Amino acid sequence: MVQTIRIEGEARELAGKGAARATRKQGRVPAVIYGAKQEATLLSLDPRDVMKELQKGGWQSHLYEVAVAGRAERCLMREVQFHPVKDTPLHVDFQRLAPGQMIRVRVPVVFLNEDTAPGLKEGGVLNVVRRDLEVMSDPDQVPDQFEIDLAAATIGASLRWSNVQDQKGTKPVITDRDFVVATIAPPTVEEEVVIQAPVAAPAADAKGKGKGKK
CATH class of the missing domain: 2.40.240.10 (Ribosomal Protein L25; Chain P)
Structure with a gap:
């Protein structure tokens, strides 16, 4: 309770x-x-x-x-x-709260095994889409948190409502799909930009300077 x-x-x-x-x-x-x-x-x-x-x-x-x-x-x-x-x-x-009333609450999400998740060890990035989940719950059974295990999450993985380990008798407010909670995004590759120094114009012929009609 x-x-x-x-x-x-x-x-x-x-x-x-x-x-x-x-x-x-x-x-x-x-x-x-x-x-x-x-x-x-x-x-x-x-x-x-x-x-x-x-x-x-x-x-x-x-x-x-x-x-x-x-x-x-x-x-x-x-x-x-x-x-x-x-x-x-x-x-x-x-x-x-009325007796027997289900209540609409937001419950925070925590991610387990971030240190050992293969996708993160390979340089992927945990992209959290929803830091808390809105659900309908029994007032006496409101979860303190939801947990999603990343132990097998690879690059490109999508962690959804169905990946919540124990939904604790709650029902999500979003009911038309198995919505995304987080993803393992591929590492960002930064392109190396090479800046070339401008090429200096050839020096004028010193002997040619000053020549002209007399």
Whole structure:
């Protein structure tokens, strides 16, 4: 089971830009919990709690238990708005989870055995097309990562969704093809450019200089 991260919030009554600015002046980050056909819950968060989660990476795939006024709701952190200059969080959107609901998440991909992959040892380059994969998952079984083994990958190989070692009960959002995750591209050959020095014109005959009609 995926670990659920608890965040403590404080209820706020008013919505709108003015109320959000007032919340920020108090040193808090305005937030909202929506979804599951329920009324939205307005709250504010400690900015340190928000930054702590953002710095972990992969926060869009983590499960959160957001506690407000003694009531905890299971959520996904869907969107964070940032200050354009200070890069501090301005607003956080959480999606409430309904019982039995499959959720759409992005899961990072890691590549195994890069050091021994024959295509890479021969000078090929790992070209990552998708660094994370968007899938539908059970909220209690969201993978921390997907793994693709490069042990047999040669130059020209295409690593696809079917090469994910354990899909962990998820279903890809892209369903019409076995999509490419990465390729082993051939090494880049740089052509050697030879720059030739310009050929100097032959020197004029010194004896011929100054000759002319007298």
